[in-house]
Amino acid sequence: MATPQTGAGDPKRSLELLWRGYEPQQSRPGPKPRLTVDRIVEAAIAVADREGSCFGMREVSAELGVGAMTIYRYVPGKRELVDLMVDRLSKLGPDAPDLAAAGWREGLEMLSEGTWQVYLDHTWLLEINQRRPVLGPDSLEGYDFALSAFEGHDLPDREINLIVTAVMNLVTGTARQYLLGDSEDEAPESAEEDWWRAQGPYLERAVASGRYRHIARFADPGAWDITGHEAMRYAVARFLDGLAPRMEASRRKGTEFRLRFRLE
Amino acid sequence: MATPQTGAGDPKRSLELLWRGYEPQQSRPGPKPRLTVDRIVEAAIAVADREGSCFGMREVSAELGVGAMTIYRYVPGKRELVDLMVDRLSKLGPDAPDLAAAGWREGLEMLSEGTWQVYLDHTWLLEINQRRPVLGPDSLEGYDFALSAFEGHDLPDREINLIVTAVMNLVTGTARQYLLGDSEDEAPESAEEDWWRAQGPYLERAVASGRYRHIARFADPGAWDITGHEAMRYAVARFLDGLAPRMEASRRKGTEFRLRFRLE
DNA sequence: CTATTACTGGGTACACCGTACCCGATTAAG
DNA sequence: CTTAATCGGGTACGGTGTACCCAGTAATAG
Numbered sequence: 209m210a211t212p213q214t215g216a217g218d219p220k221r222s223l224e225l226l227w228r229g230y231e232p233q234q235s236r237p238g239p240k241p242r243l244t245v246d247r248i249v250e251a252a253i254a255v256a257d258r259e260g261s262c263f264g265m266r267e268v269s270a271e272l273g274v275g276a277m278t279i280y281r282y283v284p285g286k287r288e289l290v291d292l293m294v295d296r297l298s299k300l301g302p303d304a305p306d307l308a309a310a311g312w313r314e315g316l317e318m319l320s321e322g323t324w325q326v327y328l329d330h331t332w333l334l335e336i337n338q339r340r341p342v343l344g345p346d347s348l349e350g351y352d353f354a355l356s357a358f359e360g361h362d363l364p365d366r367e368i369n370l371i372v373t374a375v376m377n378l379v380t381g382t383a384r385q386y387l388l389g390d391s392e393d394e395a396p397e398s399a400e401e402d403w404w405r406a407q408g409p410y411l412e413r414a415v416a417s418g419r420y421r422h423i424a425r426f427a428d429p430g431a432w433d434i435t436g437h438e439a440m441r442y443a444v445a446r447f448l449d450g451l452a453p454r455m456e457a458s459r460r461k462g463t464e465f466r467l468r469f470r471l472e
Numbered sequence: 473m474a475t476p477q478t479g480a481g482d483p484k485r486s487l488e489l490l491w492r493g494y495e496p497q498q499s500r501p502g503p504k505p506r507l508t509v510d511r512i513v514e515a516a517i518a519v520a521d522r523e524g525s526c527f528g529m530r531e532v533s534a535e536l537g538v539g540a541m542t543i544y545r546y547v548p549g550k551r552e553l554v555d556l557m558v559d560r561l562s563k564l565g566p567d568a569p570d571l572a573a574a575g576w577r578e579g580l581e582m583l584s585e586g587t588w589q590v591y592l593d594h595t596w597l598l599e600i601n602q603r604r605p606v607l608g609p610d611s612l613e614g615y616d617f618a619l620s621a622f623e624g625h626d627l628p629d630r631e632i633n634l635i636v637t638a639v640m641n642l643v644t645g646t647a648r649q650y651l652l653g654d655s656e657d658e659a660p661e662s663a664e665e666d667w668w669r670a671q672g673p674y675l676e677r678a679v680a681s682g683r684y685r686h687i688a689r690f691a692d693p694g695a696w697d698i699t700g701h702e703a704m705r706y707a708v709a710r711f712l713d714g715l716a717p718r719m720e721a722s723r724r725k726g727t728e729f730r731l732r733f734r735l736e
Numbered sequence: 737c738t739a740t741t742a743c744t745g746g747g748t749a750c751a752c753c754g755t756a757c758c759c760g761a762t763t764a765a766g
Numbered sequence: 767c768t769t770a771a772t773c774g775g776g777t778a779c780g781g782t783g784t785a786c787c788c789a790g791t792a793a794t795a796g
Contacts (some may be wrong), residue, residue: 219670227674237793238743265783277784286783293752335601339652340667343675348684355686365695367706373698374707377645378638386642388603403604406483410491411607420612422619431629437689442631443638450713501764502772529754539775541755550754 219342221284222291226344243272245282249292256332257295263332265289289338295344297326297333300353312455313448316371317356320379320444324437327383334384361458371451378443386436404432477661483606485548486555490608507536513556520596527596527718529553544631554600559574559608561590561597564617576713576719580635582709584643588701592649598648625722642707650700668696 225245251271256263265286269276283289300322310318327334341347354372363371415424520527529550533540547553564586566639574582591598605611618636627635679688715722 215767218669223674227678235793236743236793239745239791239793241744264781277747277786278745281744293604293636335600337652338648340649340664343671345678348675348678348687349513349580352684352686355690359686363690365690366698366735369695369698370703370706372708373646373649373703374642374710376706377649378642380648381641381645382637384602384644385604385637391688400604406487407607410487411612414609414612419609419746420616422616422623423612426619426629428629431633434630434633439634439637446635446638446714447707447711448714450710450715451715453713499764499768500772501762502763503764503774507774528752541757541776542774544755545773583744 222288222342291342295346298347298350323379363458364462382440479623486552538586553608562611562614611657624724626724627722646704
């Protein structure tokens with residue numbers, strides 16, 4: 209069985225590794241380590257990108273050209289390694305501009321688009337059971353970046369948290385539904401087609417049975433022809449629509465107030 | 473490693489099993505089967521509920537008091553069994569009232585609350601990699617139920633689809649973040665506390681470093697004290713706020729028009 | 737210098753998983 | 767009866783993450 213990964217190992221071990229880099233690095237006996245944690249994380253991400261779904265520790269070792277157990281000298285276990293990989297990808301790319309300058313709505317939209325892109329590039333992230341995130345330097349940076357969208361507004365901290373997690377969950381949930389599993393064997397389009405070809409006959413018979421009154425009214429066959437990106441954008445758009453009144457009402461007045469013109 | 477399950481086996485096999493029950497059941501040689509697919513699915517759900525995260529096929533067999541390989545006479549593999557389990561739990565309980573009578577907003581709220589409750593009762597569902605759902609009789613029933621919330625509105629089929637999936641993804645995403653992993657070893661509260669106790673020192677040092685400007689402004693410690701249910705309700709509420717104008721505009725006029733009064 | 741000591745890399749081995757395969761027992765049909 | 771199809775169960779295989787042991791290496795103490 210292609211065993212996918214459960215993230216979240218021992219938080220203490222993961223955190224030690226995440227916030228490493230401040231140790232004085234005193235000289236010690238024994239041979240110099242041939243690897244670094246960073247190289248292992250990098251290799252693991254490369255393997256996961258290539259293999260698609262779940263990766264094996266042995267393959268990470270092979271990628272680095274070392275023995276199977278060697279990486280366990282640097283990382284306590286696979287789950288902790290996954291924590292490191294997730295944190296690494298939580299850093300938004302250098303193309304990430306200033307959200308505050310863009311306005312809250314555009315900022316949150318850019319955030320969702322950026323996250324969507326990360327999931328496109330690293331589908332295996334969606335197979336990780338993330339639960340509560342283990343906060344490392346990179347994911348904190350990503351979060352700090354998200355918070356900048358609320359610059360100039362006086363929203364309660366609590367609500368800001370709720371908003372950011374909502375947007376992220378919207379993106380992640382949609383990505384999981386549409387992006388998952390396609391990378392494993394075949395192209396996304398054929399997977400989509402195969403799926404419909406398999407379900408079609410059963411759906412027709414089910415609808416014909418008269419048991420599903422509302423589904424039967426779905427006359428438009430194009431109603432199901434939705435791309436993941438479109439679904440994500442629609443969901444985020446409606447959420448931001450609902451958020452707009454609160455954001456406008458909480459716009460900070462005072463010295464930082466800036467009149468913004470929009471040309472279109 | 474506690475290997476969680478990837479759902480979605482061979483769709484054809486899963487669909488055959490999901491829509492079984494119409495075969496003529498002709499008499500055939502050989503001993504009578506001791507089990508049924510339904511009993512296996514039931515037992516598997518019971519095991520998954522008890523074991524928490526991932527379950528093993530051998531434990532399902534033990535639950536039924538049969539040999540390890542016996543259930544493979546009824547189910548082609550574990551992934552297909554998971555498909556059956558998911559479909560089974562996609563049927564909303566008998567307490568599900570008529571959404572059309574409740575109004576679209578209350579209807580969608582009830583839908584989200586019901587789904588949340590299912591995740592509360594069967595946390596392991598969140599560890600399944602659902603991808604495109606394999607539609608069986610029960611999940612079709614659940615979907616038909618959801619569609620009833622749009623009774624009396626003239627929204628395009630496409631948009632209805634987008635809305636339903638958005639609400640579901642919102643619930644699922646939030647549930648994954650807050651509900652996952654707690655069932656495995658300890659109580660949810662202690663997991664939450666442990667998490668903060670572990671992260672706290674690192675967060676403080678990180679904030680003190682001045683690298684995270686916006687996070688540093690989060691003075692209110694209660695800003696992080698959010699329950700999963702609260703996060704889900706907030707997200708759904710804002711989404712429905714944003715949806716409201718479209719729903720009102722699409723209210724069907726004509727014979728089915730009904731004036732609704734709200735007392736409060 | 738040598739001896740010590742801590743550390744590294746690698747190989748072997750184990751427990752666990754899903755499940756392919758085979759074989760005796762059972763029950764219908766001819 | 768014989769024949770044939772099916773069922774239940776046991777064994778075994780390839781895969782996983784990883785505990786453990788051992789030889790080799792390099793900095794330090796004498």
